[in-house]
Amino acid sequence: MTRVSGESTAAGEAGEPAGPRAVVRPGRTVAAADRGALRIADRVVAKIAAHAAREALSVGGPPPEAAPPHATVIVHHEVARVRISLELDYPSDIGGQCTAVRHQVVQRVEALAGMEVPEVAVQVERLHSVQTRGAAQGRTQ
Template sequence: MAALATPAPGAPRRREPGARGRLRVADRVYARIADRAARDVLARAWHGRAERGGPPKVSVSVPGSTVTVRIVVDLPFPADLAALAHALRERIAAQVSALTGARVGEVVVVVEKLVPGRGGSV
């Protein structure tokens, strides 16, 4: 049976991970994660269409311990806009939470423009 190692006198004590300090994630990191998640959802929505919308515009605020994401997107039309907005909110919240451990309080989806398919107009 092995003896437990004891620190040498004067050696720094090891502390539990939660007592070592704090991790601060920059807002731009949250924004990049949200942007990537949105692009994944939108890639499926735009699949097979000649016309495409512009890239999403993401802004993030971190009031306290929760993350709030605001994303401005162009969406294809005709399409199930409510389902697309829901998919964007769910995917962004899941990715940000999974990759950073932060709680996502709100994801606001703003549709800036609807891009019609061939022969359509909005």
């Protein structure tokens, strides 16, 4: 260890630094939360939101046979604006399911990513009925 003007630095072989420079100042401790920055990519928040939407749709029964929900997210200053595209079974309570999706997405993104979610736009892309699923399966066989 080499001592330079009251600071200690870690040194490797042949006087080369062994990695990031570590500076120790006596009597001063920096809290863990103040030592760096955390940036969660928009695509990670989108995955959290899509998974939360899937969770909300599967409550009370097996997950629907429709395509899984897709999410797009814009994050700005720890605020996430989310858009969810999904398909639902028909007949069903479309408003109730969309409300459940919004609630679950807000809850999960806030809990897992620590971001405020003031807006969740839910777009229902398609409705699937028992008859259309049977017809579609008949075409693929």
